[in-house]
Every structure is written in structure tokens, then in C-alpha cells.
Amino acid sequence: MPVIEVRNLRKLYRAKPAVADVSFTVAKGEIFGILGPNGAGKTTTVECVTGLRRPDSGTVRVLGLDPRRDGRRLREKVGVQLQQCELPGRLTVREALELYASFYDDPADPARLIRRWGLTEKRDTPFGKLSGGQKQRLSIALALVGGPDIVVLDELTTGLDPQARRAAWKMIEEIREDGVTIILVTHFLDEAERLCDRIAVVSDGRIAALDSPRGLVARSGNGMSLRFRTPVPVPDGLLTGLPEVREVRRRGDQIAVAGGDDVVQAVVGTLTRHQIRLHDLMVERPTLEDAFVALTGRTFED
Numbered sequence: 001m002p003v004i005e006v007r008n009l010r011k012l013y014r015a016k017p018a019v020a021d022v023s024f025t026v027a028k029g030e031i032f033g034i035l036g037p038n039g040a041g042k043t044t045t046v047e048c049v050t051g052l053r054r055p056d057s058g059t060v061r062v063l064g065l066d067p068r069r070d071g072r073r074l075r076e077k078v079g080v081q082l083q084q085c086e087l088p089g090r091l092t093v094r095e096a097l098e099l100y101a102s103f104y105d106d107p108a109d110p111a112r113l114i115r116r117w118g119l120t121e122k123r124d125t126p127f128g129k130l131s132g133g134q135k136q137r138l139s140i141a142l143a144l145v146g147g148p149d150i151v152v153l154d155e156l157t158t159g160l161d162p163q164a165r166r167a168a169w170k171m172i173e174e175i176r177e178d179g180v181t182i183i184l185v186t187h188f189l190d191e192a193e194r195l196c197d198r199i200a201v202v203s204d205g206r207i208a209a210l211d212s213p214r215g216l217v218a219r220s221g222n223g224m225s226l227r228f229r230t231p232v233p234v235p236d237g238l239l240t241g242l243p244e245v246r247e248v249r250r251r252g253d254q255i256a257v258a259g260g261d262d263v264v265q266a267v268v269g270t271l272t273r274h275q276i277r278l279h280d281l282m283v284e285r286p287t288l289e290d291a292f293v294a295l296t297g298r299t300f301e302d
């Protein structure tokens with residue numbers, strides 16, 4: 001049974017749809033990605049899921065509850081790390097966690113969370129004096145203090161340097177290992193590809209595609225491509241005649257072949273049978289970014 005069900009969600013701001021029509025379900029224990037460029041409607045979607053905003057139409061069920069009607073009960077079970085976590089600058093790490101813990105009937109132990117998220121040395125440091133990475137770690141600890149079944153992480157790694165981003169990815173995987181279901185809102189393709197079980201690609205307030213990262217790439221129909229050189233010329237028609245091949249291009253002495261998922265095997269097999277050796281072989285599979293362009297008809301920066 002899904003832990004989150006969103007059906008035909010629609011949310012307007014001044015008669016303009018921020019979310020036009022969004023439907024998806026999230027299974028227990030999944031890392032579910034909501035991926036899209038700025039302004040696509042990602043934050044509005046998760047705000048409706050967590051009960052922070054009231055949808056104009058559509059239904060949302062989280063652990064069988066309606067976030068608007070059962071907000072109090074859901075707050076016990078859903079941890080939210082929102083974009084730009086801001087706390088009073090003088091509040092220390094320990095005070096923030098103890099304050100948040102006091103909101104819950106059965107909170108996690110703040111001291112344990114401080115240790116777990118590597119904040120022991122910073123426990124008496126005021127929020128205003130933490131680095132970006134430390135603030136992110138605190139915001140994760142705050143999202144987990146209620147011992148949630150689900151956490152929503154909105155643009156968790158935005159503004160972090162590459163090292164801190166990788167550390168955050170590790171933390172996200174650790175949260176999942178504890179059995180927590182995760183909604184990960186991101187506009188980073190590599191992050192979504194690396195972490196998510198399934199990704200909803202959001203564009204203009206709608207889901208353009210929803211699948212596993214591999215599934216999205218396969219679905220975009222971009223197939224595989226390979227480039228190589230040969231010591232002897234390859235006769236015209238030898239490769240273009242293969243059913244797996246879509247396109248053959250020659251650039252100097254380099255041959256580039258694009259086709260379906262089986263194109264590499266077909267080309268290498270055919271050339272080998274004709275005793276033509278391949279040099280400098282490079283195989284390229286399409287990336288999630290290629291899939292995004294193919295699926296939405298726009299570039300990621302649009």
C-alpha cells in the first residue's frame with residue numbers, strides 16, 4: 001500500500017497554476033524524487049503533501065490521512081526539511097533540537113541526533129555561526145527529531161560545495177536504511193539519478209514522466225551510441241544495414257554510431273566478423289539530462 005497518494009493535485013497562485021495536474025504514489029521505504037527546473041512546481045507540490053498549503057483541487061493522502069484535516073497527527077509522522085532552513089541566529093544547535101523535540105509526544109533523543117549527524121563539537125554554537133554544511137546537517141536532524149515515517153527534503157544540497165553534497169547524499173542513504181520513506185525535491189540531475197528509486201520529472205506544473213532513473217533514460221528512446229576508429233575503411237552499408245543502428249556519422253577517421261540498446265553488440269559483432277578491428281572504442285549511454293530534454297522538449301535551464 002502506498003504511504004503517499006496524490007491525485008490530480010492543482011494549486012493556483014493568483015489564477016496562475018503553479019501545479020496544474022500532478023498525480024503520483026510513493027511506496028514505503030522509497031526514495032522518491034521530484035525533479036524539475038526552478039519554478040516547475042516542486043515546492044508547491046510538497047507543501048500540499050505536508051499540509052502547509054491547501055490544494056485548489058485534487059486529493060492528497062499521507063499514511064491514509066488528509067494533510068489538511070489531520071495535520072496534527074501527520075506532524076508526528078512526517079519530518080520536513082524545507083528549502084532555506086532559517087532559525088534565530090542565537091539559538092544553539094542543542095537548544096534548537098531540544099525545542100523541536102518538545103513539540104512531539106515521543107521524540108528522538110536530541111543528544112543522539114547531535115552525535116549521529118556529526119554536530120557534537122558544534123552543539124553549543126549558535127545557528128548564525130554554523131557553516132552551510134553544518135546548517136544542512138542540523139536541518140536534517142530537526143526533520144528527524146520527531147522519529148518520522150516519512151521525511152521531505154527540499155533542495156537539501158543547494159548551495160553546498162561538492163564535498164558537502166556528497167556527504168549529504170550519504171546521509172540521505174543512511175536515513176533510508178532506517179526504513180524512513182524519503183521525498184527528495186531537487187533540481188540536480190546527478191543527485192536524482194544517484195539516490196532515487198523513482199523520479200517524477202516535473203515541468204510546468206505537470207509530471208512529464210515518472211519512472212526509475214534507468215527507466216526514464218530508456219523511455220526517452222535515446223538508446224546507446226559508440227565511437228571508434230578502424231585501421232581499414234568500413235564499407236558503406238555494412239553498419240547502416242543493421243537493424244540496431246539508427247545513424248552512422250563519420251568525422252575524419254572516427255566513426256560514430258547511434259542506435260538502440262543493442263547497438264554496441266551488433267556493431268562490434270559485425271566488424272569482428274569482417275575482421276575489422278576497433279580502436280579507441282568509447283561507449284556512451286544517454287544521461288538523465290538527455291532524457292529530460294527528450295521527455296519535456298525543453299532544456300533543463302529553461
Ligand SMILES: Nc1ncnc2c1ncn2[C@@H]1O[C@H](COP(=O)(O)OP(=O)(O)OP(=O)(O)O)[C@@H](O)[C@H]1O
Nearest residue numbers: 013017018036037038039040041042043044045187
Ligand atoms: N506564494 C506564492 N505566490 C505566488 N506565486 C508563487 C508562490 N510560490 C510559488 N509561486 C510561483 O509558482 C510557481 C511554482 O513555484 P514552486 O516554488 O512550487 O516551484 P519549484 O519547482 O519548487 O521551484 P524552485 O526550485 O525555484 O523553488 C512559480 O512560477 C512561482 O513563481
